[in-house]
Each structure stands twice: as structure tokens, then as C-alpha cells.
Amino acid sequence: MQHFISDLHLCPEQPETARAFQAYLHGPAADASDLWILGDLFEYWTGDDDLSSPFHTEMTSALAALAAKGTRIHVLVGNRDFLLGPLFADAARAELVSEPVVISLEGETTILMHGDSLCTDDLAYQQFRAMVRNPAWQTKFLAQPQALRHQIAADLRARSEMGKQEKAAEIMDVNQASVTATFEKYGASRMIHGHTHRPACHKLVVGDLARERWVLSDWHGRASWLQVDQSGWKAKVL
Ligand code: LP5
Ligand code: MN
Numbered sequence: 001m002q003h004f005i006s007d008l009h010l011c012p013e014q015p016e017t018a019r020a021f022q023a024y025l026h027g028p029a030a031d032a033s034d035l036w037i038l039g040d041l042f043e044y045w046t047g048d049d050d051l052s053s054p055f056h057t058e059m060t061s062a063l064a065a066l067a068a069k070g071t072r073i074h075v076l077v078g079n080r081d082f083l084l085g086p087l088f089a090d091a092a093r094a095e096l097v098s099e100p101v102v103i104s105l106e107g108e109t110t111i112l113m114h115g116d117s118l119c120t121d122d123l124a125y126q127q128f129r130a131m132v133r134n135p136a137w138q139t140k141f142l143a144q145p146q147a148l149r150h151q152i153a154a155d156l157r158a159r160s161e162m163g164k165q166e167k168a169a170e171i172m173d174v175n176q177a178s179v180t181a182t183f184e185k186y187g188a189s190r191m192i193h194g195h196t197h198r199p200a201c202h203k204l205v206v207g208d209l210a211r212e213r214w215v216l217s218d219w220h221g222r223a224s225w226l227q228v229d230q231s232g233w234k235a236k237v238l
Contacts, residue, residue: 001229002105003032006114006194007218009080011043012055016221021059024223024238025066032071032227036101037094038194038216039078039114044157046149047142048087060091067093076101078114078195079125082133083142102186105228109188115195115215118174118182122167173198179213180206192216192226199224199235 029035050056067073073094077084089096101112131137173196183206192214199217217224223238
């Protein structure tokens with residue numbers, strides 16, 4: 001069985017979500033051969049020296065404990081935690097993978113992504129994304145003292161929350177042409193992503209073929225995952 005989760009936004013200020021994460025890892029996740037984390041595991045991550053926080057160490061160790069029991073853990077980064085790096089991956093006993101990941105899932109060619117790259121109508125965000133995903137920019141940012149990086153991240157979070165109140169809801173969802181182009185590019189029949197916090201299974205036809213776009217739920221105080229095995233695709237909560 002494979003599990004898919006995203007948008008946990010783990011942080012010390014949301015202890016219920018952290019408890020739900022622990023309960024999920026000790027319970028249902030142990031039944032999975034593979035756990036795919038599709039971005040925004042953390043509220044934000046300013047570099048692998050964030051492992052110096054006891055909260056981050058606790059969450060990361062909980063992942064490592066699951067891996068020790070035999071579940072393979074794969075992590076795709078999101079727009080909040082795109083600076084997760086090799087020290088995190090080692091500590092979590094996880095594999096960091098770059099999106100899009102294309103896997104065969106119960107015979108269906110399936111694309112895995114965070115989902116933010118499909119929101120192409122949000123031009124301000126896409127410009128910002130291009131800047132912060134540039135390796136040279138990241139090297140410069142990571143060379144700043146940790147306290148300053150935290151300050152910049154907090155400022156940006158506040159700016160993002162304010163900005164979202166002014167953006168139309170539609171531009172913060174995926175662009176249909178981008179979805180269609182992605183299905184065609186990878187010849188896939190399924191796609192799984194998060195980011196938009198609009199959980200659903202969208203059925204669509206692209207080039208005469210039936211496709212499904214599964215959107216994962218954010219967590220917010222309770223665990224939420226998609227599980228896939230021979231018996232089907234099921235969205236679950238705990
Ligand atoms: O995250 P969410 O759900 O609120 O909104 C996202 C988009 N916002 C973001 C920003 C994150 O919330 C904050 C990132 C924290 C990461 C910390 C890592 C450290 C890196 C610090 C980098 C400077 O991703 C939001 C989308 C929304 O999803 C829906 O899809 O709309 O997009 C934005 O808010 C982007 C703004 O529109 C444009 C921001 C331009 C700001 C440029 C300032 C750059 C300052 C650089 C300083 C070095
Ligand atoms: Mn996101």
C-alpha cells in the first residue's frame with residue numbers, strides 16, 4: 001500500500017497537528033510500503049540548520065522511526081519547505097526527490113507534484129518561485145545568519161497572507177491548460193498534488209483518455225492521507 005500526504009504545515013504553534021502527525025506515523029503509516037510527502041511538511045524551512053529546533057528534530061526523528069520499521073519515505077518539497085536538504089533527508093531517513101515524479105501506481109502512470117507550479121495564473125507567485133528556486137539565490141540566502149533568515153521568512157509569510165486576501169480565488173487554483181499540458185507531457189492517467197487545500201478527485205478527459213487529478217487535503221489538527229492499493233484509491237482521515 002502507498003500513502004500520499006501534503007500540506008501538514010508542521011510548526012510548534014499548531015500542537016494538535018503535530019500530535020496528529022505522531023499518531024498517524026505510529027498507526028496507519030506503518031501499513032504503507034511507501035510514504036510520499038508531496039510538499040509543505042513544515043510551515044516553513046529556512047535551511048537544514050532548522051534541525052537545531054527541538055520541534056523540528058522531534059518531527060524528523062518520528063519520520064526516521066517509521067523508516068526504521070520498513071516504510072520507504074519520499075519527500076518532494078513545497079513552496080514553504082523548498083530549502084529542505086540532505087541533512088534533513090539523512091535525519092529523517094528519507095529520500096528527497098525533485099518534482100514531477102512519475103510512478104506506476106496499481107498500473108496507472110501517475111504524476112506526483114506539490115501543485116504550486118500548476119497555478120500559472122498567479123503571476124506574482126510564479127515570479128517569486130522562479131527567484132527562490134534559483135540555486136545561486138539559494139546559496140546567497142543560506143549564507144545569511146539563521147536569525148535573519150527566520151525574520152525574512154516571517155515577513156514573507158505575513159505578506160503572503162495579506163496578498164492572498166487581494167488575489168481572486170481562481171488565480172490561486174490550478175490553471176486547466178497547465179494541468180492538461182502536464183498530463184500530455186508525461187502520458188499519465190493520474191495526477192496527485194496538494195498546495196491548493198481544495199481536496200477532490202477531478203475526472204477529466206484529455207486527448208480522448210479519461211484522467212483523474214487527486215488533490216490532497218491540508219491537515220489542520222487532523223491527519224489526512226490518500227491510500228492506494230489493489231482495493232482502490234481512498235482518501236482517509238484520522
Ligand atoms: O504559502 P501560502 O499558502 O500563504 O501562499 C502561497 C504563496 N506564498 C508563498 C510564500 C510563503 O508563504 C512564505 C515562504 C516561506 C518560506 C521560507 C523559506 C525561506 C525563503 C525566504 C525567501 C525570501 O509561497 C502565494 C500564493 C499562494 O500560495 C497561492 O498559490 O499566492 O504567493 C505569494 O504570496 C507570492 C507573492 O505574490 C509575491 C511575493 C513577492 C515578495 C518578494 C520579496 C522577496 C524578498 C526577498 C528577501 C531576500
Ligand atoms: Mn503549498
